Amino acid sequence: MSIKTIQAEQLRQMEGKEGLILQGCGGSLDEWIDGVNEMFTENGILLEGTKFEHCSTFEHDGLTCLLFPFEDVRLDVGKLAMWRLQTHNQFGGTWLSDYVPNRLGGFSSDECPAQKEKTDCPLIGADGNIFNLMGIASRTLRDNDMAQEAKEMCERIRESGNYHQALNIIGEYVNITATADMNEDLDEGITM
Structure with a gap:
């Protein structure tokens, strides 16, 4: 399971x-996700052994919220809709497609201003061991004042269990470049 911290504005790009958004999630977010997975499985909302693995958290109007995306799960949407209506006062549950227009002013195709431009990271040509690549990417993020992102990236890579998925995760955080590109940039900066 992974929990990605995002800005509320990033929802406008979705x-x-x-997905299902729960508002006012205090305490351990891991416990919230485990509890929702367990409750939805018991109530026949989550089907075929699927569960929410990749959730996002964001702050809005002083509330900690969780987004449970529907992309990788099989759901009985009718049962979920009934659960959401019956528990709305308790969990503030709403659909992503309702939350964005009603709370954030609608969806936008413009690039989200809250997103940082990705930093170049010389991985092409480096030792392809995933732990080596993760270390280089993590160091690059930390060197660019992105220690929280480095920690989040490493946690997601360790949980992925798949080399190609791990590479995709690295690519979400850094702009993967060749080691030769970095050397050329350094050489161009030296004048004699």
Whole structure:
């Protein structure tokens, strides 16, 4: 399971996607996700042994919120809709497609201003051991004042259990470049 911290504004870039947002999630977010997975499995909302693995958390209007995306789960949407209506006062549950227009002013195709531009990271040509690549990417993030992102990236890579998925995760955090590109940049900066 992974929990990605995002800015509320980033939800505006998720047009065409759907998920459940719970508002006012205090305490351990891991416990919230485990509890929702267990409750939805027992109530026949989550089907075929699927569960929410990749959730996001964000702050809005002083509340900690959780987004449970529907992309990688099989759901009985009718049962989920009934659960959401019956528990709305308790959990503040709403659909992503309702939350964004009603709380954030609608979806936007413009690039989210809260997103930082990715830092170049010389991985092409480096030793391909995933722990080596993770270390280089993590160091690059920390060197660019992104220690929280480095920690989050490493946690997600360790949980992925798949080399190609791990590479994709690294690519979400840094702009993967060749080691030769970095050497050329350094050489261009030296004048005699």
